[in-house]
Amino acid sequence: MNKEITVLNIEDLEDDTLLIKRALVKGGFTPEMTRVETPEALREALQQKDWDIILSDYSLPGFNGLNALTIARESTPEIPFILVSGAVGEEVAVEIMRQGARDYVMKDKLSRLPPVIERELAEAARHKEQFKDKEEKSKLEEQLRQAYKMEAIGTLAGGIAHDFNNLLTVIIGYTDMAKYGLPESSETSQCLDQVLKAGQSAKNLVKQILTFSRKSPETLSPLLPLPIIKEALKFMRASLPTTIEIREDISPDTSSIIANPTNIHQILVNLCTNAFHAMDKEKGTLTVKFYQEELTREDLIDEPDIAPGPFVHLAVSDTGSGIDKKTMARIFEPYFTTKEIGKGSGMGLSLVHGIVYGGEGFIKVESEPGHGSTFHVYFPVVEDSAAQIEEVFQGPLPGGTERILIVDDEQVIASVFQKTLSKLGYLVTTECSSERAIELFRTSPESFDLVITDQTMPQITGAELAGIILKIRPDLPVIICTGYSSILTEEMAQEIGVRQILMKPVSRSTLALTIRKAFNNHPSP
Structure with missing residues (x-):
């Protein structure tokens, strides 16, 4: 079966092109040949399609085979270029081969042309495969570098998110308290509203960083x-x-x-x-x-x-x-x-x-x-x-008289929660050490109606603390509040017995509503 090839023939004599085509057919090829004879036509032809082989005469009107080779090498260096010409001097033949021509076949020896083309096509295919392998290797190496980079970014993002959300908890918490009781129309209240709005924007920014670094689960839901x-x-x-x-x-x-x-x-x-x-x-x-x-x-x-x-x-x-x-x-x-x-x-x-x-x-x-x-x-x-449209809680926040133990290794955050919940009527005890919190709870397990604990703490995490407390009192509602954790999921929290997970920063209304939800969803002992 004849092999189909596309041939760009740089030749000023149409009869010579026909002779070349006949030699290729005789050699087992089915050539699709295009003849050009000027530099302009050559450049245009090189842009129009992908050629398998370029065959060029040396002596052409207005330019020569060396000029043609230069033009071809500029745009398509990967296509084999073969000089097919009458007798040329040895120096010319050596120079054109040195410049990149793959071979030189004399017009009175066209029977040599098919095997030369066969060899060059095979060589070109081999080079193409090697280049593809090299390109694929480089691509995989780049992907690996990017993967390591993204992993490092993700680790950094997690650490930043935890610390930044803790800061936002303080900012939003104290702003909420400062705003409490002020007339909505007052200038101070409106200024504090802008602080809360900026805090919410910062919270969303942290979410974007975590999602981009794949450290936060991605959920799809209706939205505007x-x-x-x-x-x-x-x-x-x-x-x-x-x-x-x-x-x-x-x-x-x-x-x-x-x-x-x-x-x-x-x-x-x-x-x-x-x-x-x-x-x-x-x-x-x-x-x-x-x-x-x-x-x-x-x-x-x-x-x-x-x-x-x-x-x-x-x-x-x-x-x-x-x-x-x-x-x-x-x-x-x-x-x-x-x-x-x-x-x-x-x-x-x-x-x-x-x-x-x-x-x-x-x-x-x-x-x-x-x-x-x-x-x-x-x-x-x-x-x-x-569509899920975030609702702003209107009206007085629900409170209570229950006894709440707050555990957070950041004193300022424990203080924010303590002041917020005390104003809502709760009796609040704070502890900044998870180990001391366990000792306190073991001493008097019936002294508390609910526990709110941070997740990321030294020695004992919030999940571990919750597990210990719930072994002592399985009926106790526990809320874990965290700035960021890639380890604790809602499913894992439910297995431990934790009622709610809150992501810092937590607004005053969210904290108040979540506490009542934890009590309402929990049967009385």
């Missing part, structure tokens, strides 16, 4: 993306240089989707950051559009697994350099980047792709070299009634 989009845009305005103009076209009439708040924030930040880099930090326009639209089966022809219906549509456009077809095919690959070393991990668009398709959405990209790019992200709409 509009406020998250607006918040992310504020963040980008503060992050990008003033030379970048940001244009917004945000519709207020958008519905809920199934997603994770951190993920929605990350999608917009990553797409905007990618757009900024595409504009090379110079003047440019970044346009963000967000609206709802109805997509038909025809609109989803490229997404057969997606059902027609209403979608929220996020579009991020830039006026950058655009993306060529070769790069477009790889933009969502992990660790693929066109940036310089140290300027990007190549994970931004890959993460966006994973988030979007993991949430049953899809992405479309429009781009043309020299004309910028637009990334379109679509998420299917769900019923608004299902």
Whole structure:
């Protein structure tokens, strides 16, 4: 069976091209040949398709085989270049071979050409496979480096989250207490509201860090993306240089989707950051559009697994350099980047792709070299009634007269909880040592109606403390409050007998409501 090959023949005589083609057919090839005879035609042909072999005469009108070799090597150095010519001087033959030609076949010896081509095609295939193996090895090494880096970031993030959430517990706790009893219309109360709002934003930021480093579980639930989009845009305005103009076209009439708040924030930040880099930090326009639209089966022809219906549509456009077809095919690959070393991990668009398709959405990209790019992200709409909207507790907080033991190795946090709960009527005892807390409880186990303990403490953790206490009094409600723990899960806590897990920072209302819930869900002895 004849072997099909594509041949670019640099030759000014059509008859010679026919002779070469005849020799190739006789040698077992089925050649698809294209003849060019000028430098311009050669450059154009090299851009139009992938060639298996280049055969070139030496003497050509206006240029020669050495010139042709130089042009070919500039754009496609991997394609074997063979000189097929009449008699040339020995010095010329040596020079053209030295410059990179694979072989030299004289036109009166064309029977030599098929085996030469066969050899060079085999050699090219071997080199291609070696290059592929080397490229794959480099890619795997880079992935390993990135994995180690992410592991280190995750460990660091966990430590930062614990300490930072402890600080936020103090800030939010004392702000809540300072605000208590003040008229809502007073300037002081309004100022404290801003402190609480900033504290909540900081809490969400810690969640984003933990989710990004995979140290926090990812949950998908109904949510309204509009406020998250607006918040992310504020963040980008503060992050990008003033030379970048940001244009917004945000519709207020958008519905809920199934997603994770951190993920929605990350999608917009990553797409905007990618757009900024595409504009090379110079003047440019970044346009963000967000609206709802109805997509038909025809609109989803490229997404057969997606059902027609209403979608929220996020579009991020830039006026950058655009993306060529070769790069477009790889933009969502992990660790693929066109940036310089140290300027990007190549994970931004890959993460966006994973988030979007993991949430049953899809992405479309429009781009043309020299004309910028637009990334379109679509998420299917769900019923608004299902959206989880954070409620602010209104009215007086529930209190009680029960006796509560608080255990936290941070004195300032124990003090915040003690003052907060004392104002709600509880009788509170604090202890900053888990070992002393156990001694206190063993001495008088009936003196307490509920225990609130931190998780991360020296010597004995909160989970271990809860286990010891519940062996003494299995009926006792226990709440574990933690700034961050990658070890304790809700399932593990339930197995121990813990009633609730609270993530720091804890607001006054959350603490009060959780305590009453622990009492109400626990049968009286």
